[in-house]
Amino acid sequence: MCSRACLFLIGAVYLYAQVIVAEDVFTAELTVASNVTLEAHSILEALNNTEMQVNKTTVTLLRSEVVAECLIIGDETSCNCSTGYIWSNPVCYNYNCCRETTCAQNVSDSTPLCIAKVNVRIKGSVTLNSGEIWGSNKETQLIDAFKVLNGFESLNVTGQRNEREFTVADFEAAVSVEVPTPKLQGVVDEAQTNLRATDISVDTVGMVEINSPGKVCYESVPVMKCTFVETNIKMDSNGWNFFGKDGKRLTLNTGTVAKLNSACRYECEFKKGSVRHTASTELSVALLPDVVTLKINPLTVDCSADPNAKVKVTATIPVSTEQFEVSWSYQEVKKPVVSTPVGGNLVYEFHAIISCVNIPAPHTIKVTFKNSEKQEKNATVDVPVIYVGAKFCKEEIDNRVSWPKTPALNTVISDKCAKGRVGYKSRTCTGTLWDDVFSNCVDAELNKVLNAADNFAKGLGATQEMALDIFSGLFNSSTSDTHSNYSTADVIASINVLKSMSKASQFIVLEDGVFPDFVHAASNMLNNTWSGVNTTIVHEMSSKYLQSVEDLENLSRKKRMCVFWHTRENKWSEAGCSAKTIQGNSTVCECDHLTSFAVLMSKSDVSTPDLDMITNVGLGVSVCSLLIFLIVEYLVWSAVVKSNLSHFRHTAIVNIAVFLLLGNCSFLASSFPESLSENWCLVLTICKHLFYLAMFNWMMCMSVMLVHQLIFVFTPLRKRVFMLFSGIVGYVFPIFIVGSSYTYYKYTEKPYYEKKTCWLVFERVLEGSLHAFLLPVGTVILTNLFSMVVVILTLVKSNVPEGSNADDKETAKSILKVVVFLTPVFGLTWIIGFAQLMLEKNTLLHIIAIYSFTILNSFQGLFILITGVFAEQKVREEMIKLIMAKSKGKSESMKNLTSTTYTRDK
CATH class of the missing domain: 1.25.40 (Serine Threonine Protein Phosphatase 5, Tetratricopeptide repeat)
Known part of the structure; x- marks a missing residue:
């Protein structure tokens, strides 16, 4: 019984609405085990036009073919690649099945098994040690070294030359697979050792894909892209080269943009050790002449001698492959002109009749070159005209250069330069006298x-x-x-x-x-x-x-400077930044300035060193204070929570403290956004968004409970109603707001967060994810502010009938106490954040608002500890009892120990 394993190469193309605007091509391998009675073409027919899901996208199988076939009879295996395919590199180097030979090993489980042939050419040169001579044995050694490459086809030595005392041999090799760079480098190193060579360098063609646009405009900035097949290899260097008309290769410096004014060949390279992978392309450019040389003869026109004078105009440009549409114009008259090749130039000649009408403007002749992309380049020359009765300088010969009769205030240019010099000479006529000659030769x-x-x-x-x-x-x-x-x-x-x-x-x-x-x-x-x-x-x-x-x-x-952008002063600042490592042109900077707490309610990052320090200290104090507060609440809970009202209050304030603690910890974790990955920055942004919203919603639960208690005195709030209401408002609403806002910005492909701050984005009014925080917080603050006003009015109203000064003082004290105690737990200090949003940036009021917001809200945990423990009478009394009981327990223990000791001594 024998079985057969067939490997199919499947190509699937995804078309958008039957219009081929863009396509994604997927290539896959399918291994089918069958007996000899199952024919391969039946499987191929079954696969055609099959649809499947790839990356949540429906793809259609448009082409499939057999790429390999393995015949397994008992313990014997015979595998072959189909025509046009060759064993992959893993199969070659792991199983020693290379090129197009039959493989006697069971390699059917290898992936990829067979790959399509590609044409890869290797060009290199061998520089022998001084005194070494190139011979046939050297060529044999070189061939033997390269034969180990998968897909090796041939190697030929193309020539030899001498460079100083060294012999250099050039060679070309051909392989039919993409060669792994480490493998090729190993072959080169081994060949260099065996040949006793000073150096061997190789260039490959066929492993880099280069994409370039079609015909581009003159002096445009097109984009050319190179892709190297080995994405997992870190190269030593990469760059671009430019081949001039003389075939000489010039390096295009990294980071520069060259305006294209010639159709030349461009090469990209990826270099690793002695191996250089290259690809090149010819870029088609709609050319225009770089330099247009205009000459006129005679150099001036004398209207006093000839009212119908002509000038011969000659426009000269280098020979070009571009077919120009050339015309000349003078005083709104435009005429075409044809070229005559002269040597390596194209010469355009025409005659223009110069008007002798006296006009203030110069007599300008313009020559226009238009290329295939309808771009134009103009060259102009002014013709000096001597009008009847006008001043002029007489013709003069100076240093064997003739200066013609020239009108006053005009400059004449002559191209007569001495041998070995290029350029021109010029001379200006002032009144009736010549100025000195200016030589630009x-x-x-x-x-x-x-x-x-x-x-x-x-x-x-x-x-x-x-x-x-x-x-x-x-x-x-x-x-x-x-x-x-x-x-x-x-x-x-x-x-x-x-x-x-x-x-x-x-x-x-x-x-x-x-x-x-x-x-x-x-x-x-x-x-x-x-x-x-x-x-x-x-x-x-x-x-x-x-x-x-x-x-x-x-x-x-240069001294490397590490700086950050100081948003308040609108300049770069070195404060808190230093260079940690410097290698070549690369510098790694570390800055210890943090993201300021004020960024939570700002349109952009407003961090400064002072704000960073306040934020750091304030959040540290708040975290410690909140931990102490939660421990105290745990210790006194059973003693102070004895009614529904106290249960409501302490439940709310504990949730406020927990979510403020989590929010502050998330903020501290994201204080250095530049050191965080994209994923961690996103996670911490979501955490801050969720925890601070939950804190505000629990503040609103507390304020609603307080107002209900004041208004409906004889209708107390039931525990089940409060817990249901608080659970929905305090937990469900924040999760819904954060989840829906993140989902919306993800699927609309708008930014949900900003990487440099790890916080939400503000684009403009009512646009940007920051509004998913500002609007809910604003609603809560307004609700809590209303609740505080109700409490204050209730206190004032209850003391009005008395009317004494003492009662007025007590009322004022009560109001002040309410404001001090409720402001932290109601989050009313965050109103300053809305003020800084509305104030003009970098003004005095804006700076005051930023600092006030940072100080009050970074220390909010401390304020909650003060108002929730030290200012709360029941909590304070219970803590004193616990401390005293513990102290009394220790005292009793010491007393019993003393008494026992005394009895024994007696």
Whole structure:
């Protein structure tokens, strides 16, 4: 008798209302044990279109197929994966059944058993020790090392090269499964030992999934996401790389956002040891030209000589893959223009007839580039016009540069720079005289350094090596040319380099090695004479130079500051915060400031160090006081509870004390929200919400009982009625309010609590979970306030007929006693909390309200102890009796002991 175990791979897709807006794909394995007469396709047909519940969602099985089959005859087993599948890594490394071989072990219970083939490529390089030579035996050793990987298909050495005294061999390998990183690292380590290599590094492609958008706009900020298949492995590092047009890989610094202005290849990486997992994608960008160079010929138009003068306009941009729609316009006239490729550029030429009508505005010619996403980029050039009778500067040749006849108050620009320099020269006509020539011709090598610094500030290639190259290039350029006519342009470019690097240093750590060249370059810039420009430009250069040097930060030498946001002063504060551990760029801070008690009735956290201290001391005293109060109540209960009225009163006040004690303990437990997990923060928020509401509801039970006793003197409240009423109001109502509010905010996906305070959320008036606390508490306080007024009026009314001064004093004393005794147990001090909600934040009254609320209510447990024990005559007398009885018992014991001893001596 033989049996057969078939493993089916089931794919289920959940469709929303038959519209494929989003889908969740589930993959599962099903093992079926059958005899040889049961065919697999019958099972597959039975599974198709079957529905089941997954995570409370109905899914439909759309596809199923046999992935493995095991034939078991007695003690012999023969298992095979179906075509397109391969043994999983656990099966390979635990049972030595790898690749597509038949497995002679019973592995049918392994999960997963067979997995779909994937294409994983491994590219690496082996650097041999000095003196080692690469040969066929080395290649064989390398292949043997990688053969142990599951799904191994091939390994080829693609080339050899020499780097200094070391021989480096590049290789490529292919496997058909995703390789576990620890396993691959182990293979690399073993190969490095066997080959006596200095280093072996490998890159994989196929284990990282990269998602990128379709075509995006120029200078947009699209989101690209990379997902690594091994979620349980902690990687050493991860990041992004950018491949320029020259194929050179540049690092995108972590934490920067690069505006995209070119269609390039982006790579993400996850690195662990010598293994780097990568994925790359080409990002399609609707381009616009980065730089548009406009030239006009002639440089000026002389209307006094030719009223119908033309200018030839040339717009030049680098060659682009984007098909631009290009047009030019002058004085509301717009015309298209086509390009002509010249070398590595696209050149657009056209002629414009310049109007000789004298107008105050400049004669501006605009060239517009429009891409496939309808984005536009404009470039403009002003054409100086000499009107009839207007002042002008005569044509002049200076230092082999021709400056044409130019109207007054206009500047002419020439691109004639000396060899080895790039940029332009400009000259302004003032009245009828020429100003000095301003040269912005920058050394070509320094211009490369400037471009590299701009890219560094954008996060492209922002590495320590690149920073060192930039400052080294800046230092070399600052010592290469000291000619005064040209040094000013170099100084301006050098200042711009420093400005870019100072901007980058705000978020990129610059190590000590880069600063010697920086200091020397900054010093050399001051050795040259800043001449050839006007005073305004010199002052501007001086300001930029100082700011750039002062703003350049060495983050590795920064003192780490641990602070919290001081809500009352609206600034960061160091009070109570300190740095505990510092590792690299990471700092762990600990702050000992607590969440203030006033947050219970505030729109946001109002904690300050003083309020934290008051809260901490007050709640500690209250907890101790409430414990003492409950112990006293337990000791005197049978002696003081002798009527329904006393039973009602003591039952209510004991429940008030219990729930206040639990609420205060929950508040103390959540005083450090940053150290609590999400779940614990939620639990403590619910506890505070429930316990404080229950406390207030029992306060209302007590006040209702008191009012009933005063109004219905001859109709006493029955015990059963009070206990039923109190049970519903004191227990059921708080549970219902808290449960319904939590359920509502959970299913509406609105926040029920705030993590930074572990308390309810206030959004605006009548919005936010805090109202599930404020409204019930407000109702109770108003009810209790009404009850107190009734008690006071009753006392006043009962003493009116007497009319003597002595009786008035007694009445006043009685009223004062009522207010003092009932305020803590009625929770009337919480009225101040509503005042702080209505007052404008950070005003004097608001600060007074916050401190008053914190002091009175954090010490509420102490007030209950005072009014419920020391000010309660019966309780006080019973406690004295208990103490005296205990003292008397000890005295009698000592007396009996003395008498017995005397008799024996006698």
